Amino acid sequence: MIKKISPSLLAADFSNLKAACEMINASEAEWLHIDVMDGSFVPNISFGFPVIEAVKAHCSKPLDVHLMIVHPEKYIKRFAEAGAGILTFHFETVENPMEVIDMIKAEEIKVGITINPDVPVSVLEHYVNKVDLVLLMTVFAGYGGQKFMETSFERIAELKEIIKRNNAHCLIEVDGGVNVQNAQKLFESGVNVLVAGSAVFNTENPIETIHEMLNR
Numbered sequence: 001m002i003k004k005i006s007p008s009l010l011a012a013d014f015s016n017l018k019a020a021c022e023m024i025n026a027s028e029a030e031w032l033h034i035d036v037m038d039g040s041f042v043p044n045i046s047f048g049f050p051v052i053e054a055v056k057a058h059c060s061k062p063l064d065v066h067l068m069i070v071h072p073e074k075y076i077k078r079f080a081e082a083g084a085g086i087l088t089f090h091f092e093t094v095e096n097p098m099e100v101i102d103m104i105k106a107e108e109i110k111v112g113i114t115i116n117p118d119v120p121v122s123v124l125e126h127y128v129n130k131v132d133l134v135l136l137m138t139v140f141a142g143y144g145g146q147k148f149m150e151t152s153f154e155r156i157a158e159l160k161e162i163i164k165r166n167n168a169h170c171l172i173e174v175d176g177g178v179n180v181q182n183a184q185k186l187f188e189s190g191v192n193v194l195v196a197g198s199a200v201f202n203t204e205n206p207i208e209t210i211h212e213m214l215n216r
Contacts, residue, residue: 001187001192002171002192002193003187003192003214004029004030004031004171004192004193004194005027005028005029005030005031005193005194005196005200005210005213005214006029006030006031006032006033006064006173006193006194006195006196007024007027007029007032007033007195007196007197007200007201007206007210008033008034008035008175008195008196008197008200008201009032009033009034009035009047009055010033010034010035010046010197011197011198011200011201011202012201013201017051017054017055017058018058020201021055021058021059022058023206023207024059024061025058025059025060025061026207027206027207027210027211028207028210028211028214029061029200029210030061030062031061031062031063031064031085031086031193032055032059032061032062032063032064033064033066033175033195033197034047034052034055034063034064034065034066034084035047035066035068036048036052036065036066036067036068036069036079037068037069037141037142038068038069038070040069040070041068041069041070041090041092041093041141041142042068042141042142043142044142049078049079049082052065052079052082052083052084053082053083055083056082056083062085062086062110063083063084063085063086064085064086064088064173064193064195065079065084065085065086065087065088066088066112066114066135066175066195067079067087067088067089067090067093068090068141068142069093070093071093071094072089072090072093072094072100073094073099073100073103076100076103076104076107077107080104080107080108080109084109085109085110086109086110086111086112086132086133087104087107087109087110087111087112088111088112088113088114088133088135088173089104089112089113089114090113090114090115090116090141091113091114091115091119091123091124091127092115092116092119097113097126097127098126098127098130101113101127101130101131110132110133111130111131111132111133112131112132112133112134112135112173113127113131113134113135114134114135114136114137114141114175115135115136115137116137116140116141117137117138117139117140117149117151117152117155118140121136121155121158121159121162122158122162124159124162125162125166128159128162128163128166128168128170129166129167129168129170131170132170132171133170133171133172133173133192133193134159134163134170134171134172134173135173135174135175135195136152136155136156136159136172136173136174136175137174137175137176138152138174138175138176138177138178139175139176139177140176146176146177147177148176148177148178148179148182149176149177152174153185153189156172156174156186156189156190156191157189157190159172160172160190171192171193172190172191172192172193173191173192173193173194173195174186174191174193174194174195175195176195178194178195178196178199179196179199179213180199180209180212180213180216183196183212183213183214183216184216194213196213199213200213
């Protein structure tokens with residue numbers, strides 16, 4: 001089974017992002033998760049193209065870029081050029097998800113689709129065969145430090161069934177409230193990629209924390 005940790009840069013020390021990148025490089029984390037928020041789809045604002053470009057210059061791992069923005073189709077090429085290795089957009093923010101999926105694929109990077117906890121998992125039925133990953137939000141997008149929603153396990157099980165029914169091979173990623181305590185249960189439930197922010201960056205030894213999340 002594929003198991004990955006994608007630490008979220010949103011929880012890092014913004015005054016020293018180079019050090020955060022060097023920690024990721026030295027760790028067992030396979031990706032670095034970058035949340036892009038526009039102040040419209042979600043109430044907060046975060047990283048733009050210059051920050052992503054700077055991070056890419058110091059991080060040897062693929063950048064797992066999560067777009068929490070309206071009209072993501074306007075910026076796909078820019079994010080690809082800035083260094084995104086995986087680009088995930090919200091189903092809720094677009095009129096034609098397949099069009100956006102095709103635009104991301106045209107940039108020759110991996111594509112993901114994501115939904116908030118109040119969106120039925122069934123909406124993903126038509127897309128699991130078209131994407132590299134599905135990101136299930138286990139909290140509502142836009143805020144760090146929220147508590148993991150236990151109902152997410154039912155949604156993970158439903159998504160697994162959809163993937164199996166369609167003979168798809170996309171990875172399952174979850175984001176929100178992930179920590180050392182629930183990491184193993186999430187992997188056992190069928191999740192492939194765990195996004196963890198404060199649970200990694202706010203610990204005394206983030207490299208050891210990442211190792212523990214993968215091997216507990």
